[in-house]
Amino acid sequence: PFVRFEELRRHRPVFYVEALDAWLLLRHDHVKQVLQDPRTFSSDDPRWHTEEFETAPTMITSDDPTHRRLRALAQPAFTPRRIAKLATAVEELCESILDEVEARGDRFDLVEAFSGPFPAIVIAELLGVPREDYPRFRRIAAQAVLATRPEPERSVGMRAGQELNAYYGAFLRERRESGELGDDLTSDFIRAQRDGAECSDGELEAMGSLFLIAGHETTTNLINNAVRCLDDAPKLRAKVVADPDCARDLVTEVLRYRGPVLGNFRFTTRTVEIGETVLPAGSRVLPMLMAANHDPNEYEAPGEFQLERRAKGHLGFGRGIHRCLGEPLAKLEAEIAIPALYRRFPELRVDTERDILPVEVPVIHGCRELHVRV
Numbered sequence: 541p542f543v544r545f546e547e548l549r550r551h552r553p554v555f556y557v558e559a560l561d562a563w564l565l566l567r568h569d570h571v572k573q574v575l576q577d578p579r580t581f582s583s584d585d586p587r588w589h590t591e592e593f594e595t596a597p598t599m600i601t602s603d604d605p606t607h608r609r610l611r612a613l614a615q616p617a618f619t620p621r622r623i624a625k626l627a628t629a630v631e632e633l634c635e636s637i638l639d640e641v642e643a644r645g646d647r648f649d650l651v652e653a654f655s656g657p658f659p660a661i662v663i664a665e666l667l668g669v670p671r672e673d674y675p676r677f678r679r680i681a682a683q684a685v686l687a688t689r690p691e692p693e694r695s696v697g698m699r700a701g702q703e704l705n706a707y708y709g710a711f712l713r714e715r716r717e718s719g720e721l722g723d724d725l726t727s728d729f730i731r732a733q734r735d736g737a738e739c740s741d742g743e744l745e746a747m748g749s750l751f752l753i754a755g756h757e758t759t760t761n762l763i764n765n766a767v768r769c770l771d772d773a774p775k776l777r778a779k780v781v782a783d784p785d786c787a788r789d790l791v792t793e794v795l796r797y798r799g800p801v802l803g804n805f806r807f808t809t810r811t812v813e814i815g816e817t818v819l820p821a822g823s824r825v826l827p828m829l830m831a832a833n834h835d836p837n838e839y840e841a842p843g844e845f846q847l848e849r850r851a852k853g854h855l856g857f858g859r860g861i862h863r864c865l866g867e868p869l870a871k872l873e874a875e876i877a878i879p880a881l882y883r884r885f886p887e888l889r890v891d892t893e894r895d896i897l898p899v900e901v902p903v904i905h906g907c908r909e910l911h912v913r914v
């Protein structure tokens with residue numbers, strides 16, 4: 541994909557794609573312009589509001605003040621300090637999944653065996669939903685992201701989104717009625733509501749459902765993409781295993797070079813110029829984070845994967861008011877999972893006899909299946 545971005549960025553940096561009814565943005569400065577101006581580039585896309593699929597707003601699909609109110613409800617659980625406390629539990633979980641992976645033999649699908657379940661169970665535990673439910677919400681969440689595709693998949697995705705809201709909503713109500721609150725995000729939501737926080741049941745349902753999607757599809761693919769980046773680099777693999785600080789640099793460079801979130805749609809609230817292109821109010825844009833992260837105006841030799849780059853200002857987690865809330869958790873998970881995986885399987889390689897099945901939605905760069913040999 542990098543080569544195609546390169547050509548387009550040079551010749552058509554603001555590029556209309558009819559199937560998506562959206563303008564793709566490929567330059568770092570254009571992508572930043574959009575993410576830093578949420579008044580002009582709204583996250584509240586009218587296509588999320590159809591009579592058939594009307595649901596409560598979430599922070600990622602709303603603008604301030606609704607966005608600020610919803611984000612504030614979950615923010616305290618995602619500070620780097622709170623997340624750092626999860627490290628031991630996350631390490632133990634990672635090792636216990638790897639014990640099971642070891643029993644699978646010489647070849648397996650990494651997504652099914654490890655990179656899928658690991659972050660899904662972490663987010664389940666964080667929300668307090670039963671961890672054994674993860675195959676169910678993983679399946680629904682994978683369908684829900686189809687909402688970013690054109691019809692007919694869009695309706696399939698919107699329906700799956702409603703199914704996920706219903707799943708989490710039932711859990712939330714059961715929890716509230718039982719009165720058994722604990723040290724998890726769902727209990728935090730119930731307490732906040734009791735203490736008078738302004739949020740409806742529908743909003744909490746949609747928030748839980750957002751976490752079930754955003755909390756694992758992304759991290760799963762950060763792990764997958766790291767494996768693809770490391771596949772041809774034995775020295776780098778050894779280094780990552782030996783030196784935990786190096787895992788941090790590795791994750792930063794994977795997020796720049798091959799980040800799992802390609803971008804997210806915005807909707808213009810007024811006529812606006814991006815570079816030399818004038819977009820009328822009501823246009824949809826898709827700032828392409830990965831393309832921006834490969835912009836030669838921003839990074840020297842952007843097509844080279846360099847561990848020591850420590851890219852400042854990469855846009856893998858977005859920018860501005862919608863910048864990823866889960867960043868500390870995603871980093872913790874990836875910095876634990878990637879070295880642990882190679883410590884366990886030093887010879888792990890992508891199985892070239894099997895196809896890599898990509899996730900086919902415009903907002904994610906990753907794979908549904910990634911077969912490996914160990």
Ligand code: HEM
Nearest residue numbers: 599600754755758759762801804857858862864865866870
């Ligand atoms: C938003 C990337 C993991 C929760 C975002 C955005 C990006 C992103 C680019 C901005 C979207 C926009 O501007 O519209 C990633 C990447 C991840 C990751 C690359 C993993 C490698 C997570 C995790 C969680 C999470 C683990 C939760 C546990 C969220 C939420 C938002 C968000 C709630 C919306 C924030 C807002 O609208 O204010 N993420 N994410 N993400 N992410 Fe992540």
